[in-house]
Amino acid sequence: MDSEEKLMTIISESFLKGKIVGIADQDFSSFTYIPALRSLKKPLEEGKYVWVVSYEPLQSLFRDFRRAGLDYERHLGKNLYVLDVFGSMRHIDSGINGVFVLSGYLDDGVFILKYRTLIRDLLSKLRPKEVIVVGYLESGMCRLFDNPARTQKLLWSLRKEAGVKTAGIITYIKSECPALEEFIYLYSDYVFEGIIENGLRRVIMTKGDEECL
Amino acid sequence: MPLKLGINELDEILGGVVERSLILIHEADPRSLGKFLAFEIMRRKLDSDNLVGYFNIDSPLSITLSILEKVGLDWRRHLHEGRLMIIDTFGSIYDTKTDLENVWYLRKPIDIDTLNEKYIKVIGAHKQKWAEMGMFEGRELWGVTVSMSNYLSIFTPKATQRYLEISDLQRRKSEVYIKYPAGTNVWTYTGDDTIVLPLLYRKADYILKTESRIEDGKVKRYLHLIKNPKLGAVSTLEYKFKGGRIRFV
Numbered sequence A: 001m002d003s004e005e006k007l008m009t010i011i012s013e014s015f016l017k018g019k020i021v022g023i024a025d026q027d028f029s030s031f032t033y034i035p036a037l038r039s040l041k042k043p044l045e046e047g048k049y050v051w052v053v054s055y056e057p058l059q060s061l062f063r064d065f066r067r068a069g070l071d072y073e074r075h076l077g078k079n080l081y082v083l084d085v086f087g088s089m090r091h092i093d094s095g096i097n098g099v100f101v102l103s104g105y106l107d108d109g110v111f112i113l114k115y116r117t118l119i120r121d122l123l124s125k126l127r128p129k130e131v132i133v134v135g136y137l138e139s140g141m142c143r144l145f146d147n148p149a150r151t152q153k154l155l156w157s158l159r160k161e162a163g164v165k166t167a168g169i170i171t172y173i174k175s176e177c178p179a180l181e182e183f184i185y186l187y188s189d190y191v192f193e194g195i196i197e198n199g200l201r202r203v204i205m206t207k208g209d210e211e212c213l
Numbered sequence B: 001m002p003l004k005l006g007i008n009e010l011d012e013i014l015g016g017v018v019e020r021s022l023i024l025i026h027e028a029d030p031r032s033l034g035k036f037l038a039f040e041i042m043r044r045k046l047d048s049d050n051l052v053g054y055f056n057i058d059s060p061l062s063i064t065l066s067i068l069e070k071v072g073l074d075w076r077r078h079l080h081e082g083r084l085m086i087i088d089t090f091g092s093i094y095d096t097k098t099d100l101e102n103v104w105y106l107r108k109p110i111d112i113d114t115l116n117e118k119y120i121k122v123i124g125a126h127k128q129k130w131a132e133m134g135m136f137e138g139r140e141l142w143g144v145t146v147s148m149s150n151y152l153s154i155f156t157p158k159a160t161q162r163y164l165e166i167s168d169l170q171r172r173k174s175e176v177y178i179k180y181p182a183g184t185n186v187w188t189y190t191g192d193d194t195i196v197l198p199l200l201y202r203k204a205d206y207i208l209k210t211e212s213r214i215e216d217g218k219v220k221r222y223l224h225l226i227k228n229p230k231l232g233a234v235s236t237l238e239y240k241f242k243g244g245r246i247r248f249v
Helices: A003-017 A033-038 A041-045 A058-067 A085-090 A108-126 A138-144 A148-162 A178-187 B008-014 B035-047 B061-070 B075-080 B089-094 B112-132 B150-154 B157-173 B197-203
Strands: A020-025 A049-054 A080-084 A130-136 A165-173 A190-197 A200-207 B022-027 B051-056 B084-088 B141-146 B184-190 B206-215 B218-227 B235-242 B245-248
Touching: A003 A020, A003 A033, A003 A165, A003 A190, A003 A200, A020 A033, A020 A178, A033 A058, A033 A130, A033 A165, A049 A058, A049 A085, A058 A080, A080 A085, A080 A108, A085 A108, A085 A138, A108 A148, A138 A148, A138 A165, A138 A178, A148 A165, A148 A178, A148 B061, A165 A178, A178 B061, A200 B206, A200 B218, B008 B218, B008 B235, B022 B035, B022 B197, B035 B051, B035 B061, B035 B141, B035 B184, B035 B245, B051 B089, B051 B112, B061 B075, B075 B084, B084 B089, B084 B112, B112 B157, B150 B157, B157 B197, B184 B197
Parallel strands: A020 A165, A020 A190, A049 A080, A049 A130, A130 A165, B022 B184, B022 B206, B051 B084, B051 B141, B141 B184
Antiparallel strands: A190 A200, B206 B218, B218 B235, B235 B245
16 A cells, blocks of 8 residues: 555545544645545545635635545535635635635634634534544644644634534644644644655655554 | 652663652654653553642643543543542633543633742642542652643743742742652653753753654654663663554564
């Protein structure tokens, strides 16, 4: 099994088992998060709910969805929902169905409170049995929040509160926000690092049982 | 008589640890998963019916408890049976509180200058409870702190340095540490800095430094015994992470 195939297998299993997979690209040229996004194709087609929290401009997320081969427009507002954190913090509302922005004054603390209210409302409206949560390039938190490490921990702690079965993918570029690496390694059940070595793109499992194989 | 950590490979190179000493686990990089060594020591101490005070600085308590569950630590039972007490510093500062029994919160406002005093108060109250329940008899007392490096982002590196410089003396003079037994402590610290870490290296009796490398497309993890009371040569052990736990090769 090559490393990308292993990544896809582990992500698919983690969706079933309610686990968290961290994708930690060592720098912005690795792009391991694109195959990770591809793993959403099957659950979306099966009608599972996917909640993407995007820390980059919305068009960047949509481009990466297309690169990953996802027909996102078909699912947006049905079983795919996006919280545009970048748009929220910069006060840019795309107005696209299925994409949320948090409005009004926002700082780290207020963001958490408004986020909690939004997911409570959404969960009570949709009543999903399970949700796949995707943190799209959480490294963007370093540009958007005063204390990104604390905000990241508080956001993920809401997972327990939600009261539904969740699995998750955290995508992240280390060189853009080293402060988040500690939590990703602590919290994720599996971590894959993407590196380029001798001109080859490699994905290495760096946390999880099979790292020892 | 020296205490054991309960992990054979480590006890062998350490030759046991002196009671009331400070063991610093320096997680040089997050991938080395050094914190899980602290969780493993904690799990083994609790499972063998010893007392542990856990200082939760790193994360919201719900996240910490979910991680403890993954490493096989039955925190519900240990909290309920009184072996485990938790001081939730993160929850005290950021108002993420629970109503779990034997979980303590520090009274607000919390700043670096009053933090130690507030810790002493809570530790004193719980030690009194342990004494009244007769829990000290025949049991070891351990303090586990994850992670000291979080103080740097909660406060500042300089403030953390000041806290460490004065807290030792304040605790030594406090009645709590005279009236009741004092514990053996395990502190974790992640990353590198030149303000707080050197102070901790001097303060600790034992230093276990964990680091990881990618070698031949695989992750390799190493633990270096940097310091012990005898200041012998640095010993290195290789370990793996499997089933949520540290396993020495």
